[in-house]
Amino acid sequence: MTDSTRELDLVVYGATGFVGKLLADYLARHAPEGVRIALAGRSAAKLESVRSSLGPKASEWPLVVANSDDSDSIAALARSTRVVATTVGPYAKYGHGLAAACAEAGTDYVDLTGEVLFVRDSIDANHERARETGARIVHSCGFDSIPSDLGVHVLHEAVQADGAGELTDTTLVVTSMRGGVSGGTIDSMRTQVDVSKKDPSLRRLAASPYSLSPDRSAEPDLGKQSDMSVVKGEDIAPGVQGWKAPFVMASYNTRIVRRSNALRDWAYGRKFKYREVMNVGTSPVTPVVAGAVAAGLGAMLVGMALAPTRFVLDRILPAPGEGPSEESQRKGHFTMDLYTTTTTGARYTSRVKAKGDPGYSATAVMLGESALGLVLGGDALPDTAGVLTPATALGDVLVNRLRAAGFEISAQKQ
Known part of the structure; x- marks a missing residue:
């Protein structure tokens, strides 16, 4: 389940924002024991406040101070973990550096973007490098899309x-x-x-x-x-x-x-x-x-x-x-x-x-299960890398995790 070459399995970047708090709370309640989770953002004090609200299961989660304007801190964050889940948008303003750092470090990445031009830029900048390093850069892991x-x-x-x-x-x-x-x-x-x-x-x-x-x-x-x-x-x-x-x-x-x-x-x-x-x-x-x-x-x-x-x-x-x-x-x-x-x-x-509210509580479930799917999916995940979509990066792994979380996902002949 864990990778000893990385300090962490999953980092929530933007944990002090509205959706970031929802995601952190979901993971505190539903992540399996043994998944090494950290909270990241610009303010140590605000991160501490969020962690203290999550209950005893999260009391020992590390806090990581990182800022999208500080490329060194973003690169260090990417190197420290197997998966990054970021809620910090608009991604065209704040997301380029983190996506690139994850592609360079071979770190899987999920976000909530609904921005066509940001994703196009990410494809052009990161797809080939992510394929080389084995990173899955997975945009749009919430209600979009x-x-x-x-x-x-x-x-x-x-x-x-x-x-x-x-x-x-x-x-x-x-x-x-x-x-x-x-x-x-x-x-x-x-x-x-x-x-x-x-x-x-x-x-x-x-x-x-x-x-x-x-x-x-x-x-x-x-x-x-x-x-x-x-x-x-x-x-x-x-x-x-x-x-x-x-x-x-x-x-x-x-x-x-x-x-x-x-x-x-x-x-x-x-x-x-x-x-x-x-x-x-x-x-x-x-x-x-x-x-x-x-x-x-x-x-x-x-x-x-x-x-x-x-x-x-x-x-x-x-x-x-x-x-x-x-x-x-x-x-x-x-x-x-x-x-x-x-x-x-x-x-x-x-x-x-x-x-659940599609853009908030339901989105926290979708983003959380996407991140956990990358952490825990192992050989069941599609054998692919690059700038991907939820279906191509996670496929049935995510379908099954969301069904277990209470979603109906079904198909049939009419």
């Missing part, structure tokens, strides 16, 4: 087990969801808008459906794949009712799923098309509601790019480090249903469902 990535993963496995061909048109529907808007997610959106404003080529890159592909020139030409479509339920699959609006994180999650397909040599299929939408009800006015949601999402992004509206939005939207109450987190939940048609004409569906 584990339900999407694993939902397609188990869908693909079910189709393959039945010999039913390859995936073609595939849609994720957010059937139900309750939870707060993450201040960290909003700040990541702000950062990407700011970067894209300075360089139109980056805006075009972020908009490309294959922006995270290992080889964009090798991707199939499947026509337009819009993240802002309003979709009629019956056009997704028989029995799906009502109109569906664009899902707010579709423009990110879809690119992670497409990267998983490409990293697996397009195992899902060369005709695999993927989109994400969300349920807005089945009443006669739902087409109007779905259209209004699509317009609102577009307006918010435009508003972030314009100084007058940005000023207002910055005072309305949640700030980084803020989060819902414990009661609100407990009442949160999400259900995501995926539908596909295969090249043989068969129809399959999968479901990813969990309790």
Whole structure:
């Protein structure tokens, strides 16, 4: 279970932030005995305060002072442990050094990013070096984008087990969801808008459906794949009712799923098309509601790019480090249903469902189990390295760990 050549098995970097505390608390309650865990951040005093709140199991966890502005401290952190789990975002501002240090040190890494341009930079800077050192650099191990990535993963496995061909048109529907808007997610959106404003080529890159592909020139030409479509339920699959609006994180999650397909040599299929939408009800006015949601999402992004509206939005939207109450987190939940048609004409569906606020308590479970999966997975992990996705780095190891943690992750023929 442990590696004697490293002092630690797992370091939580950003342990004093809102989600970092949730992650530390989850690990204190659920990490098996013998896993050597440390808390890391900029302030020793704040780290001590967090550790003291975690109970006796965490009382001896080491504290590591490290700062993203101090490359020596980040490099030392990476060398000291087998796995780093970081909640410090926006990652475009604070994440490059740690991802690079882990790739150099051969240290596995997980984060919560939903930033296309950061991940593209990480791929370009770290993929080959991580392959050389054996590091798994695994971005997007929270609500962005584990339900999407694993939902397609188990869908693909079910189709393959039945010999039913390859995936073609595939849609994720957010059937139900309750939870707060993450201040960290909003700040990541702000950062990407700011970067894209300075360089139109980056805006075009972020908009490309294959922006995270290992080889964009090798991707199939499947026509337009819009993240802002309003979709009629019956056009997704028989029995799906009502109109569906664009899902707010579709423009990110879809690119992670497409990267998983490409990293697996397009195992899902060369005709695999993927989109994400969300349920807005089945009443006669739902087409109007779905259209209004699509317009609102577009307006918010435009508003972030314009100084007058940005000023207002910055005072309305949640700030980084803020989060819902414990009661609100407990009442949160999400259900995501995926539908596909295969090249043989068969129809399959999968479901990813969990309790807890999606962006907070459920995300702490997903990030925690991703980190523990890398620590404990051993030979059951896929034999791969580089800048990866949850499905390609952890696969069934993570599926099984999340099921054991109370998630429903299932797939079946319709």
